[in-house]
Amino acid sequence: MRIGVVTFPGSLDDSSALRAITLAGGEAVPLFHASDDLKEVQAVVLPGGFSYGDYLRCGAISRFAPIMSSIIVAAEHGFPVLGICNGFQILTESHLLPGALIRNQDLHFICTDQPVTVENVNTPWTNGYAKGQRIVIPIKNGEGSFQASAETLAELEGEGRIVLRYADKNPNGSQNNIAGISNARGNVVGVMPHPEQAIEDLTGPSEDGLTFFTSILQSLVAR
Amino acid sequence: MATIIVDVMLKPEILDPQGQAVAAALPRLGFTFATSVRQGKRFEITVAGEPTAAQLAEVEEAAEKLLSNPVIETFVVRVEK
Numbered sequence: 297m298r299i300g301v302v303t304f305p306g307s308l309d310d311s312s313a314l315r316a317i318t319l320a321g322g323e324a325v326p327l328f329h330a331s332d333d334l335k336e337v338q339a340v341v342l343p344g345g346f347s348y349g350d351y352l353r354c355g356a357i358s359r360f361a362p363i364m365s366s367i368i369v370a371a372e373h374g375f376p377v378l379g380i381c382n383g384f385q386i387l388t389e390s391h392l393l394p395g396a397l398i399r400n401q402d403l404h405f406i407c408t409d410q411p412v413t414v415e416n417v418n419t420p421w422t423n424g425y426a427k428g429q430r431i432v433i434p435i436k437n438g439e440g441s442f443q444a445s446a447e448t449l450a451e452l453e454g455e456g457r458i459v460l461r462y463a464d465k466n467p468n469g470s471q472n473n474i475a476g477i478s479n480a481r482g483n484v485v486g487v488m489p490h491p492e493q494a495i496e497d498l499t500g501p502s503e504d505g506l507t508f509f510t511s512i513l514q515s516l517v518a519r
Numbered sequence: 520m521a522t523i524i525v526d527v528m529l530k531p532e533i534l535d536p537q538g539q540a541v542a543a544a545l546p547r548l549g550f551t552f553a554t555s556v557r558q559g560k561r562f563e564i565t566v567a568g569e570p571t572a573a574q575l576a577e578v579e580e581a582a583e584k585l586l587s588n589p590v591i592e593t594f595v596v597r598v599e600k
Contacts, residue, residue: 353588360585389588396591398529399536443533443591469534 297516299509300327300337302367304358308345309380309492316492317341320509329361338516339376339420340367342383344436344490354397354439355385364390376420376512377484381437384476384486393479393486394452395444401469405438409501410489411463412475416456419482420515424507430463431504433494435475440488442470442477452477460487521570522599523578527587528559562586563599570598 299322301313310326317324325337329347334340348357358364364386371377371392379387387393400406411432414425425431444452449471452458460476476487491505529535535557542556562582566574578596587594 352585356585356588388590394590396588398533398591401534401536403536403540441534441536445532445590469536 297322297339297513298325298335298337299323299512300325300334300340302327302329302340302342302363304329304345304347304361306345306347306349307343307382309343309490310345312490313341313343313380313492316495316506316509319495320506320513322509322513327363329358329363332362332366334363334366334370339378339512340370341492342367342377342379342386343492344381344383347382347386350382350439353385353389354382355387355389358382358386359389368392371479371484374481374483376515378421378508378512379484379486380490380492381435381440381488384488385439387484387486392484393477394448395442395477397439397488398441398443399439400437400441400467403438405436406440406467407436408434408467410435410467410475412460412489413463414459415461416459416478416482418456419459419478419485420512421485421508422459422511423515424511431494431507432502433489433491433505434501435467435489436493437468437488440470441468442474442488444471455480457482459485460489521566521568523564523566523570523575524597524599525562525564525578525582525586525594526559526597527562527582527592527594528557529592531557533591560586 314324462473491508494500494505538558
């Protein structure tokens with residue numbers, strides 16, 4: 297199972313994402329922003345970081361990278377895409393996911409181990425979790441406050457498209473405690489917390505994040 | 520040479536924590552005039568000669584596609600004399 301990870305100028309967590317895929321048992325394939333070649337991968341991860349310095353708005357410039365034109369077309373046909381942190385911001389800027397991520401309510405850059413609840417387990421990236429499962433994975437961002445219109449929020453809630461919700465305490469002012477969402481089809485998922493940073497006890501607060509990567513491998517096998 | 524200005528502002532219903540922080544700092548300096556502050560972005564785009572209608576239409580398109588995010592922001596394009 298070939299899973300790609302895109303490196304943009306300013307990506308930080310691309311090597312961690314590649315490592316998580318390998319640890320989950322997949323073949324991790326590095327992809328480059330300046331090429332439109334998806335190298336026959338079966339799913340793709342847009343990693344965290346500060347692509348293009350986060351100039352203009354987070355993810356706004358990455359959206360126009362050559363690799364994104366291939367990913368946008370593929371995603372519209374059901375190709376699985378996971379955006380983590382900056383990757384989530386790129387997905388909203390690409391209009392593959394609704395809403396937007398703005399400056400955290402208290403203006404702080406927040407780096408902490410965050411409890412979240414997995415609410416939607418019907419996506420290829422979360423099918424290995426139990427619905428309502430509480431997991432702990434790190435968040436590290438300055439612009440993670442999810443905002444959307446009232447109609448969009450009602451649609452996301454009504455269709456069960458909230459994938460992750462902050463548990464205990466809302467860290468950043470996100471509407472409805474939203475930490476992650478999916479598109480209508482479920483193949484495109486964006487999350488602010490970093491599952492690739494919680495894959496083993498030695499380096500993370502838990503191993504809870506690894507299930508994102510075993511889930512996608514499982515769903516590709518089941519196809 | 521002329522300058523085309525694009526002003527980008529968060530929509531009124533979108534929370535603006537930066538503007539709120541500025542609004543909270545003003546009274547600490549003794550400025551008590553503000554009931555609220557909203558912070559935005561201004562782009563100054565220089566073009567050769569007087570901007571044509573076609574150029575302005577292109578700037579509008581660029582403002583919609585790149586300079587602003589229509590989900591959370593609005594923009595206004597004008598030419599500075």
